[in-house]
Amino acid sequence: MLRSLVAGLAARVDPQHLTFILIDFKGGAAFTTLDQLPHTIGTLSNLEPSLAFRALQALNAELKRRQQCFADAGEGIDNIDAYLATNPAEPMPRLLLVIDEFAQLAKEYPDVLSGLVSLGAVGRTLGVHMILATQRPDGVVNDDILANTNMRTALRVQSREQSSNVIGVPLAASIGREQKGRAYIKLGEEDITPIQTALVTGVSGSGCSQDLHVDPMVLGNAPEEHAIRASSGEASDMDVLIQWITEANEQLGFGSARRVWPEPLSDHVELVLEHCRPTTHREQQVASSSGSTILDVALFDDPEHQRQYVSGWRFATENLVLAGMPGSGTSSTLAALALRIADTYAPGEADIVILDVFTASLDRLEKLAHVRGYAGPGSTNESRQLQKRVLRYIAAELERRSARPHDAFPPLFVLVDGFATLREGYSDVADTPLLESFYQAWAKGPAMGIHCVATTTRLKALPPAISDLTGQKWLYQLADTSEYHPTVDKDNHPANLPGRFVSTSRAHHGHVGLPDDIDAAVTAINEFWGIDGLTPLVQEFPKRVGPEQVAGYLASGNEAWQIPVGINEADLTPYVLEAFAGEHVLVSGPARSGKSTMLAAIHQMLVQQSPNTKILVGAPRRSPLCQMLPGVMSPEQLVDVVETQSAAPEPCIVMIDDAHLVADESQVLARVLTLPDTPLMFIVAGRNNDLRTLYSHWTGQIRKSRLGVLLVPDADYDGDLLGVRLPRHPAATMSEARGYGCQNGAATLIQGVTVSTEGHR
Incomplete structure (x- = not known):
């Protein structure tokens, strides 16, 4: 019935006057091929909390946009009919939300359903309407839904109670199993009418028979079936209808309808580097555009403004924490930041030192000409010695810059992969001064041109000296979901994808861009600058001195x-x-x-x-x-x-x-x-x-x-x-x-x- 209704509306109304958002909690099967309609501007299936949260934000933003359009059109414009009567330059089609199996939605995400129903109630005068469908109405058709749905339809249901829940009378329970498509429609308290719904997914056939079969229009027993079964690969009536609708809209010159939200963030986003030519081109990309004080490495989703934008680490103002489980993409984010730095600054104009104490995932970056110090993981004396040397260098550089506040220094970027590991490894009393000096650099460094970014598997592993002074936190998949609270809503947690995170400053989701091949990017950047490497600022303790x-x-x-x-x-x-x-x-x-x-x-x-x-x-x-x-x-x-x-x-x-x-x-x-x-x-x-x-x-x-x-x-x-x-x-x-x-x-x-x-x- 839903498919017939959507297809029928699309056949009669063009996308400048009507658009659809199709929501199917059963995986999208209910609306197969309907997403190809030019009227369809959004689909949601197999809802994740973050996607549902995103949809609600975008729909609320759409209501605000329409309200603003009404206000701009003049006094007295308080509904869509009045607004359309002003002949606006930009079409404002009615928006129909079609939600299949909302009972499952009510069970798993009641707040989302409540938000959608409230949105539908507010949105009617703004041209936003809603159709709710379910096979199991027991306990989910509540007063809010009944109050905001003035047309209710019940096909054959299992019990008298289910029928009464929907249309107020038990009639739908008496519909026979053979009466496919039979329903009762309620338009008012005493206005309940039996109807026979149409089937659009069958096949009418292409034979040349001129015989016309007429069924009496008496809603008694089910009419004799005359549907032709589709052969393998043969298009259904709905497929043909959608094709005709699409072709007709193209011939009439109707462009694509305005989307309420952009496509969701991709699983893979390309990091575009000026000095590295990509081998493939992905649809979603991150190019540098924000200016000299932001390292653009991520594509962000902003449903409240119905847009996506490129941004990254605002290093000029404060440091950055990347929190997530192993494999969530925190280390890859450090690699993206290092590549963006090296692509933006010439060697010597910006320096990078790396404390790669977690899994040595950044060892490939050691070859970058801009990397002036690298210390890998390990608890051996040699590993710890180099780690300590990096920490001492950072402390000495802070002291040097503090003593010469009026001198110009190149920015020093400090990348720490595995801060929790670093802190645990230097918890001895003898090592405390090293950690304290790093905390000082974290606190005072940005004003001195020393910019720090650190990954951690647990936010709780961060001491107040780090956590309290860091407004920029990107939260990836966390083992303890309570760590998202209170800055991130429980329905706004990021998807479990490498590189996907939520920023605590704006609660926007982002996805980190990466080149196809990090090693190739390192080589290309070095070749562009024509420098193999500068003298290391942090060197290994030599094994021989001549x-x-x-x-x-x-x-x-x-x-x-x-x-x-x-x-x-x-x-x-x-x-x-x-x-x-x-x-x-x-x-x-x-x-x-x-x-x-x-x-x-x-x-x-x-x-x-x-x-x-x-x-x-x-x-x-x-x-x-x-x-x-x-x-x-x-x-x-x-x-x-x-x-x-x-x-x-x-x-x-x-x-x-x-x-x-x-x-x-x-x-x-x-x-x-x-x-x-x-x-x-x-x-x-x-x-x-x-x-x-x-x-x-x-x-x-x-x-x-x-x-x-x-x-x-x-x-x-x-x-x-x-x-x-x-x-x-x-x-x-x-x-x-x-x-x-x-x-x-x-x-x-x-x-x-x-x-x-x-x-x-």
């Missing part, structure tokens, strides 16, 4: 020597020991820890940077130094030369490897080391376990300076060699030439300077 990297920091003066011995883990700057007159340097470590190669590196820097300084080198025969440097003396030879040199006025550097094996039976070394104004500075290396047990050894005088390097140390005991306390859990895994530079009672994690053992002689 003399050429730190030699420029070596200096000798009247009061002290500046001796670079490696790279500081905290900021990757050269670590320099300052040795005043009478102070000496100790390098300790176990076998193959890099002691000998460090002495060789220091020797090389001294020769290059201070060529006039006399250097004496001694070591036992088995020391690697004997193979790496020329003129290495035996311990006995060295003792004799040191005794002579101690009386000379010019400065002299004495380098001794494997010092724990040098006995100093003559006590020359011990005596020279106690001279108050000795021109000699000793730089010696020895094995840590042995040095700790040589209580009366001459190296005890070296240790008193509390100056040197502890390579691959024993955290429990080696600190005593230089009077420092070593951390039990170093920030980086210990390896060759890695350890602690020690001076003034402080231990600093460094990668020590060394030379390669190959090619040195």
Whole structure:
């Protein structure tokens, strides 16, 4: 009956005077092919709460639009007939909402049905009308529906009560099973009439018979059936009628009717990048159009204004939180933001640092020329060390920019994937300052050009320092739906699609655009700018440091020597020991820890940077130094030369490897080391376990300076060699030439300077 009614109306009235919105809760089967009518401007099937909520918003917006049109048309225009009498320039067709199986709608989404009924009541004078249909009227045909439906039709129903619920009398229950299409129509309290409805889904046939069959128009028993069954693939009467209606409207020049709402957001939206040509073109796209303070990455749905628009992260005003379960699209959103930044700014005009601590889903972005620092996931020392370095860089950059408020800095975009993971991984007391510094950057950064965006699986994992200061939140599919409250209505939750979210600022749904191939987009953007990559702002802690990297920091003066011995883990700057007159340097470590190669590196820097300084080198025969440097003396030879040199006025550097094996039976070394104004500075290396047990050894005088390097140390005991306390859990895994530079009672994690053992002689 519904199909016949809709098709019949479409055949008699053009789409400039009548349009349909078809709502079928049973999956859309009731209105198959009717959506092809030029009159049909919207369909809804298998309702999701968000789609129903969207429809209500758009329909309410349509009522407001019509009311405004009436007001603009002049005084006294308060209904559609009066408005149409003014011959408006733009057609305003009547809008008919056809809702099949509203009982199911009432059961699952009663608020939606109530909203539709209220809308129909208000909308009649505005030209908005409604047809409700159901097979099960029990308990759903309430007073509101009865009050707002002045025409009611009951076909054959199962019980007298069902008939009475609809038309007020039990007559429809007496309709026989064979009386298909028989119904009772109620137009008033006493105006109830039996009718026979038409069938439009049958097949009239195409035979040439001229016989005319006439049935008596007496509504008694069912008339004899004469319908012709459709053969396979043959069009039904409704199919033919729809085709004729469509062709007739085209011939008459009727354009498409104005839609109440745009098409729903697509499952896939294309991110259009200026410097990357897409391989395919999707119907829904996101191109950059909002200006320099918004990163356009999403297509938004605005049913209240019956439109869709492109927008994104308003980074100039505040930071952004992306909350959603794994797979909901939060990480992809970070990728889209990074690509938009790189497509908009030249390398150097904007910098990106990435804390990819969740699933390494952003590792492909590390190749972007704009990415100046990347730290991946993991709990190993190396992973955490790089993560900490990124956090320290952010804090240092905030401090630098705060100290120079009038200087212009390029925007720094900080992308954090997995904030909950980051927070849990740095919950120890020792790591608290790092998180606190990040919270400071989150709070103060936007004013300084530092813009942060972070993903989280749970909003509750955000501390107030983040959550309370963030007005821009995009909520994707959340495991705990209570986290949508109170900013998002319970019927406005986003669909369970990767990339679909609802913005808390406007409660608009959005879908993030992505290119077809992220790797190809990265390559294309880099090729356009012609830059493979700038010097990283955040670098990994090196596993080897050569003399050429730190030699420029070596200096000798009247009061002290500046001796670079490696790279500081905290900021990757050269670590320099300052040795005043009478102070000496100790390098300790176990076998193959890099002691000998460090002495060789220091020797090389001294020769290059201070060529006039006399250097004496001694070591036992088995020391690697004997193979790496020329003129290495035996311990006995060295003792004799040191005794002579101690009386000379010019400065002299004495380098001794494997010092724990040098006995100093003559006590020359011990005596020279106690001279108050000795021109000699000793730089010696020895094995840590042995040095700790040589209580009366001459190296005890070296240790008193509390100056040197502890390579691959024993955290429990080696600190005593230089009077420092070593951390039990170093920030980086210990390896060759890695350890602690020690001076003034402080231990600093460094990668020590060394030379390669190959090619040195």
